[in-house]
Amino acid sequence: MEELFFIINPVAGSGKSLSIKTIIEENMKDYPGGFSISLTKNPKEATQIAYESNINTIIAVGGDGTVTEVAKGIIRRGYGTLGIIPGGTGNDLIKSLGISKDPRDALETIIQGKSMKVDIGLANGHKFLNIGSVGLDAEVTHTAQTIKKQIKSGLSYIFSVFITLIKFKKKDVTIEIDGRSQKKGLVLFAIGNGKYYGGGLKMIPDANLNDGYLHACIVKDVSKFRILTIFPEVFKGTHLRHKKYVETFKCKEVKFYSQQDIYMNLDGEVFSPGKEISFSLADEKLSIIVP
């Protein structure tokens, strides 16, 4: 049995992750491989801690933000396996991986140590694991990061949807999918390897983490009333049945040109890439512990 290294974000899930420290200490005390724990002291620090560690298997204890940060450290280091114990307000990636949201069960999965190699997304050179998006969603995430300071709840994302919708204008874009170009007015474009984002929205139900393809969902230019009627269906993934407004595809590469400056959301982090984004898959994969 190999040594395990846990990186805990003590503020994730408003302290839920910190409470998992005791669960780890109790359940790991007789673990033959040995273990160590590090608590992050500052935002983004998990990437550097993972990068500097020489322990092969590193477990992120926190929300999707912490998971992405630890993953980036492992990818930059060039070797190793990622484990996840969910302790955040948002843990969307585990839903695509089949990892339990119960920390004890998730720890049991880690001890069993079965892993799978997942695809890594690339967007203008930035790596991501779950979903990248442009349009309404990215603007919602931008708003959510502002209002989250006031509303400490998974519902902050839902509130942000309504606030952003009021001022939202469609995006005029050209999308080049594996070399085939089409002009569109769109509300939302989401692409990646995971199915869920935004705290439980099943945006790309057909996505697959390890099939070597990017999976995308486009919500075309529709009225705000129509968006409001379709939106609740995204929780179940049944929005795909509205084929007139919602389109899905899988591909190797997407080039995205917008007439307006846009925001891009990559695994919950908002970027301002200007007017052009290129989405593809990295050459390497990431090993993640799964049930």
Ligand SMILES: Nc1ncnc2c1ncn2[C@@H]1O[C@H](COP(=O)(O)OP(=O)(O)OP(=O)(O)O)[C@@H](O)[C@H]1O
């Ligand atoms: N010690 C720390 N103090 C403050 N922020 C931290 C600390 N350690 C990590 N962070 C930051 O906390 C943020 C949120 O982490 P994470 O997504 O894992 O938790 P969460 O509770 O699900 O978050 P969110 O409120 O975004 O849903 C990350 O951006 C991370 O960089």
